Amino acid sequence: MIIDRDSPIPQYFQLQTWLHEQIEQGVFKPGDRIPTEEELGQVVGLARATIRQAIQNLVNMGYLVRKRRLGTFVLEKVAAPSTQTIIGLLIPDIRRGYAPVLARGVQDEAAKNNHSLILCDTDDLYIKADFHADRMIENSVSGVIFVPTAVSDGQNQSIIDKFQRNKIPVVLVDRSLPTVDIDCVTSDNIKGAYDLTEYLIKRGHKRIGITLSTLINTERDRLEGYKKALRDHGIPIDEKLILTHSGPFNEGRYLKFVRTLLKAESKVTAVFAGHDSIALLFYSQAGKMGISIPDDISVVGYDDLDLPLISLTTIHQPIYEMGQESLKLIMTRIRGEVNSTQKIVLETYLVERSSVKSLNTSN
Amino acid sequence: MIIDRDSPIPQYFQLQTWLHEQIEQGVFKPGDRIPTEEELGQVVGLARATIRQAIQNLVNMGYLVRKRRLGTFVLEKVAAPSTQTIIGLLIPDIRRGYAPVLARGVQDEAAKNNHSLILCDTDDLYIKADFHADRMIENSVSGVIFVPTAVSDGQNQSIIDKFQRNKIPVVLVDRSLPTVDIDCVTSDNIKGAYDLTEYLIKRGHKRIGITLSTLINTERDRLEGYKKALRDHGIPIDEKLILTHSGPFNEGRYLKFVRTLLKAESKVTAVFAGHDSIALLFYSQAGKMGISIPDDISVVGYDDLDLPLISLTTIHQPIYEMGQESLKLIMTRIRGEVNSTQKIVLETYLVERSSVKSLNTSN
DNA sequence: TATGTCCATTTGTCTATACAATTATACGAA
DNA sequence: TTCGTATAATTGTATAGACAAATGGACATA
Incomplete structure (x- = not known):
């Protein structure tokens, strides 16, 4: 008995x-x-x-x-899922560009999943990213959302490896690493830049300057989209109108590029700023040089930051949604629901405002 | 029942x-x-x-x-002898105003102390603050830095109580609660507003409009400083020039105030915007109405946000430093080094740019 | 095929009752 | 004082019975 x-x-x-x-x-x-x-x-x-x-x-x-x-x-005897409900977010600088919006998107979605968010700024430096990675591992985060630093792929890889050695899933956001097979959430920068360039071309612009950084693959993609649009419309690519720099964003450096493009000798009728912050430099310089946007020169940006006082035609990046999606993705990893690498590419769209003048007489 | x-x-x-x-x-x-x-x-x-x-x-x-x-x-709620080294930050919205700078200040100082930062947005809503407070307690944060929500003192108090019942120290930042005896880090808004108003008066302005929210005590203090400066200089206070609103910041509402003050009938020669975001509204509206700043009207702001394209005379608030100080303060609490309540008031200073015209002929 | 309805089964919630085990306290005996 | 013992209060264990709620599956209907 x-x-x-x-x-x-x-x-x-x-x-x-x-x-x-x-x-x-x-x-x-x-x-x-x-x-x-x-x-x-x-x-x-x-x-x-x-x-x-x-x-x-x-x-x-x-x-x-x-x-x-x-x-x-x-029940299947499963190892007690860690009681920690914290996600780590590694971004360059919470004060710059779209970072606050991204952080907010991640956070709102995290709250829905009853997770908290640890925020760490890398300043695009490997050493800081590495330091914060160690701290995140110590605090046993359940997953990490990582905006790769603007340094070598190898260094980014070593940060990712560190997490993976600790069985912490990682999702890349915005910037992807071509050589690394890992989940990521990006937007289609080639298409966005193509659309934007085509928009300028259709308004009669032929000499279109561009300035951006070649350090980050998102911006390299934008350059590619720009070139492709010109080629497709039979406009020769003039390398003198392409002002690039391979380091991280540096205001002084870009101010030089901006001045060069604004000078009458360049004869550009429109400029493609690699992102909205660069577009802002065009506005401030143009003001100082007595040049009017869009009457004397057209300017387009990229990102659709919430810029007061100016009315910039730009490509809207769904930053908030990218934050949300990256968190959703990391949650599926944490729950072990997927195996294959997920590459999510979100749609961008052109926001037409009034920084571009149409050169078509018929228009 | x-x-x-x-x-x-x-x-x-x-x-x-x-x-x-x-x-x-x-x-x-x-x-x-x-x-x-x-x-x-x-x-x-x-x-x-x-x-x-x-x-x-x-x-x-x-x-x-x-x-x-x-x-x-x-049971005594014994937070497992926290190997956790996490600090919570409760702010209204990481996307708004000075929040990113504050967060960065806290974070950099936290990194020095080998602590990580959990970021939570309250949207100035009690219910969200309460939700995040529970999650922070669950994740056993070692301390909390709290920007009180723009709601009743009682509700803020109940959030603070919740932490204190769990023996988690709390530091208030920016906004203090007069009725609560608790550590806080603020800046002297009365003095800042006094200095700013006096600056306008010394440049010959007598009809000075002001618009701000009376919901938050920081802005109420600014109004007080404004009135005191007028009184001290023998300028009668004209209530018609004081446009206030007791709710949270709302762009539409303030646009109305801005338009009222910009109209010629108001005869104001200068306006004191409750914070830089409101000052921005003056710029955008003035542009639409064909009014030039500072030629037709002078504008001053408060906060010293990093505003591109405009050159606003404003009061610099040491936001980054407030973040650092609040973290230092919470660390002393965590280490149990102090007993008496600490009230840290940081210095502000006036940043003179070019949004104010001097009406003095001798100047 | 798709959709709605009913049924039987199993766990979920709740009541009322009884006695057992534990132990702080008080009290009495050594 | 010290030790043992009785007592009362409180939780621990256990029973028997009732109805509620959810739901897979069978069956009927559109």
Whole structure:
């Protein structure tokens, strides 16, 4: 008999122990249904409430699940999922560009999933990214959302490796690493830049300057989209109108480029600023040089930052949504729901404002 | 009555929730004995088995401990000897105003102390602040830096209480609560506004409009500084030039105020914008109305946000430093180094740019 | 095929009752 | 004082019975 009614050990506990043994010994295997409370009551000769007490304890201990109308089942013994519910976000600088919006998107989605967000700024420096990565691992984050630093792919790779060695899933946002097979959420910079350039071309612009950084692949993609649009419309690419720089964003450097393009000798009728912050430099320089936008020169940007006082035609990047998507993606990884690498590319769209003048007489 | 027998929510769960609340709110304090099962049964009119079910769940959750013959007691909520090195930051919205700079200040200082930063946005809503507070407590943060929400002091107080019941130190930043004796880091808004107003007066301005929110005590202080400066210089206060609103920042509302002040009838020669974001509205509206700043009207702001394209005379608030100081303060609390309440007031200074015209002929 | 309805089964919630086990406290005896 | 013992209070264990709620599956209907 399973239950010894004379034992000082409570009967519910005797039953609980017996059930536990059956599970541990594989008599009841994961997925199996154990007898109903009614049946157990008959077999061991105990009241249903007593049976329930034994079963409830095993449910609390994670050995069983009850399902209404179906019965009680043995659970797959899973390693207790870490009680930590923290996601790490590694971005260049919370004060710059779209970072606050991205952080907010991640955070709102994290809140929906009952996770908190640890925020770390890398300043695009490997050493800071590495430092924060260590701290995140120490604080046992469940996953990391990483905007790769504007340094070598190898260094970014080594940050990612560090997380993966600790079995922490990583999702890249905005900037991807072509050589690394890893989940990422980006937008289609080639298409966005293509659309934007085509927009200028259709308004009669032929000499279109561009200035951006070749350090980050998002901006390299924009350059590619720009060139492709020119080629497709039979406009020769003039390398003198392409002013690039391979380092991180530096205001003084770009101010030089901006001045060069604004000078009458350049004869450009429109400029493509690699991102909205550069477009802003065009506005401030043009003001100083007595040049009017868009009357004297047209300017387009990229990002659609919330810029007061100017009305810039630009490409809207769904930054907030990228934050949300990257968090959703990391949650599926944490829950172990997917295996194959996910590459999510979000749509961008052109926002027409009034920084571009149409040169078409018919228009 | 505590129990609603018509509710679809199980009665044991209603009781459990109620008990949980009593504990959270400190009605039952750690060490207290709660009523016996018998007593509870009498009070709420439930069978003892039902009472037990509620209590058992709370025991499992670690809120209560039962002792035979003695009763059931509230447990000291011992945050596992926190190896956690995380600080929580509760701010209204990381995307707005100075929030990114504050967050960065906190974070850089946290990094120096080997702590990480959990970021939570409240949107100035009590319910969100409360939600994030619970999550921070769950993640056992070592301390919290809190920008009070723009709601009633009582609600802010209840957030603070929640942390303090869990022995988590709290520091207020920017906005203080006059009725609460708690560490805080602020800047002297009365003096800043006084200096700024005096600056205008010394340049010959007598009709000075002001528009701000009276919801937050920082802005109320600025209004006070403005009035004091006028009084001290023998300029009568014209209530018609004071346009206030008692709700949270709302662009439409302030645009109306801005237009009123810009109209020629108002005859103001200068306006004091409650913060830089409002100053920005003056610029955008003035542009539309063909009014030139500072030639037709002078404008000053408050905060010294990094505003591109305009050259606004404003009061610099040491936001980054406030973030740093608040973190330093919380670290001293965590290390238990101080006992008395610390009220740190940082210096502000006037940044003279070119949004103010001098009306003095001699100048 | 798709959709709605009903039924039987199983767990979920709740009551009422009884006795057992534990233990702080008081009290009495050594 | 010290030790043992009785007592009362409180939680622990257990029973028996009732109705509620969810739901897979069978069956009927559109």
